Amino acid sequence: MNTKRQKIGQRAAVAALSVWLAPQVDAQEAATDRLDELKRQLGVVERKLELIQEESVSSAKAAANKFGVAVYGRVKFDAGYDTARTTPGDWATYVLPQPQGKDNELNATARDSRLGVRLRAPDFQGLVTTGLIETDFLSTGPANSPNPRLRLAYFDVATPSGWALRLGQDWDLFGVYHPNSVDAGLLGNTGNPRGFRPQVRVSKTIQTTERTKWVAAAALTRNIGEDLDGAGQDDGADTGAPAGQAGLALHTIGAAGRPLTVALSGLYGRETVDAVVKTTTTGADGSVAPKTSVTEKDASDYDSWLAHLAVIVPLSSRLALQGVVWTGANLDAYQAGNGQGVNAVAKREIGARGGYLQLTANATEKLALGAGYGIDDPDDGDLAAGQRARNSRLYGNAIYALTTAASVGVEVSQIKTEYKEQDSADALRVAFSGTLRF
Known part of the structure; x- marks a missing residue:
């Protein structure tokens, strides 16, 4: 009889304990879920910050590499x-x-019209790099449709000490x-x-x-x-x-x-x-065409000054x-x-x-x-x-x-x-x- 009463008491205690612990477990699970959500949101914020930082770095690099035109x-x-x-x-x-x-x-x-582009590259270790491309129409072609002509096309690399290197097509020094x-x-x-x-x-x-x-x-x-x-x-x-x-x-x-x-x-x-001999050739149709044959390469020089x-x-x-x-x-x-x-x-x-x-x-x-x-x-x-x-x-x-x-x-x-x-x-x-x- 006592044993039966003990079992009934134990069951009642377990039931009471379960009733008391259930809210605690639910609260803990809710807190865990909330913590996980906060961690997820923090991860999102951190990723956004990383993207902003990467974009800032990219923008800075783009600005540093941007040409002036x-x-x-x-x-x-x-x-x-x-x-x-x-x-x-x-x-x-x-x-x-x-x-x-x-x-x-x-x-x-209107063939003396002109179009050009001036360029400036980003400065690098004190060196200034610039360039220029220019074209006009003072070339061959009909009066109302002349062909474009490359006029100038060069770039410069200049040092702070006054030295400069220019490569491309430019005016004669004089x-x-x-x-x-x-x-x-x-x-x-x-x-x-x-x-x-x-x-x-x-x-x-x-x-x-x-x-x-x-x-x-x-x-x-x-x-x-x-x-x-x-x-x-x-x-x-x-x-x-x-x-x-x-x-x-x-x-x-x-x-x-x-x-x-x-x-x-x-x-x-x-x-x-070169030394040459000028002759003519006759085609199968009887047409005559001039022909130049080199007899000696680099035979004479003419100086320009x-x-x-x-x-x-x-x-x-x-x-x-x-x-x-x-x-x-x-x-x-x-x-x-x-x-x-x-x-x-x-x-x-x-x-x-x-x-x-x-x-x-x-x-x-x-x-x-x-x-x-x-x-x-x-x-x-x-x-x-x-x-x-x-x-x-x-x-x-x-x-x-x-x-x-x-x-x-x-x-x-x-x-x-x-x-x-x-x-x-x-x-x-x-x-x-x-x-x-x-």
């Missing part, structure tokens, strides 16, 4: 009336012979002192040697005072020539070596706080010509004088020697000398005036009959700013081209231009 250029309209035929017509280099008298012409074009002209030719083959070509250039800028610096530069350039022997190879490339250029320029402040520049530069290059001095001198707050003077030989690839480099008949280089002088005046804030004279004078003794013996140009212009971005200009020129043992040719040219720069 600036687009620039111009839209330019040109029209020119000539009392006699000039070449190429859209701009004037020299006057063509006039055996039957003068033949006037009118040309109009080819950046252009006259203030409406005509797109910029006195090429009329006193202003210039051009751009692929090159490797090293320069050093020395800042002597706050207002004065010297810039020394040397470049190895592609040796661009002709195909004098007709063997199908550029004679400059046939040389197997680059041309060399070097220059030293002084930049300081002149009258009225305006820039003053004096620059001395030069070049040396070479063209190599130039010594060049440029000055830009401010005379007052409104007036400035600018000009170049030069001498050299075999310079047709540099728009000098009146477009003639080698006398193939006499087998010698054509020497030449020339330059230009221009006076500019800022008449008002919107009106700029200019007047100048350019000449390119090959050595007569190096020329064959009929070649251009001298080319000169007297000109005056006015350029008016319609807005801060748009301008119009007019230029009147008297161009005279003399030919060896032939009558000279001359033309009066009236040119108009309208330009929008951006």
Whole structure:
């Protein structure tokens, strides 16, 4: 009996204990679930923080690797009336012979429009890297659909100490002192040697005072020539070596706080010509075609050289004088020697000398005036009959700013081209231009 009562008591105690413990167990399980939920939420927050941190790092890296890009250029309209035929017509280099008298012409074009992009890479360990790509349409093609032309394409790496390396296509060291002209030719083959070509250039800028610096530069350039022997190879490339250029320029402040520049530069290059025999071949249909056969490779060389001095001198707050003077030989690839480099008949280089002088005046804030004279004078003794013996140009212009971005200009020129043992040719040219720069 007692045993039975004991069992009943034990069961009652267990039941009572279960009733008392049940809420405690439920509370503990709820707390555990809540803790797990908090841990899950904490994990989500931690992951979000990681993503934010990763995004911040990525943004910082992207900002550090971001290139600076600036687009620039111009839209330019040109029209020119000539009392006699000039070449190429859209701009004037020299006057063509006039055996039957003068033949006037009118040309109009937009091919001197230009588009460029300036680049700046992120600085790296004190090095500044910049670049430039520029194109225009002064190339072949119809007057209303000219082909685009690569003008400039290079990049620079510059150090804080003034050293710089330039790789790509850029102006000749002496080819950046252009006259203030409406005509797109910029006195090429009329006193202003210039051009751009692929090159490797090293320069050093020395800042002597706050207002004065010297810039020394040397470049190895592609040796661009002709195909004098007709063997199908550029004679400059046939040389197997680059041309060399070097220059030293002084930049300081002149009258009225305006820039003053004096620059001395030069070049040396070479063209190599093969010995050839010219014959003809007859096809199966009876047609006759010329044939050039090389009999001796690298048979003769023709040297190219130039010594060049440029000055830009401010005379007052409104007036400035600018000009170049030069001498050299075999310079047709540099728009000098009146477009003639080698006398193939006499087998010698054509020497030449020339330059230009221009006076500019800022008449008002919107009106700029200019007047100048350019000449390119090959050595007569190096020329064959009929070649251009001298080319000169007297000109005056006015350029008016319609807005801060748009301008119009007019230029009147008297161009005279003399030919060896032939009558000279001359033309009066009236040119108009309208330009929008951006």
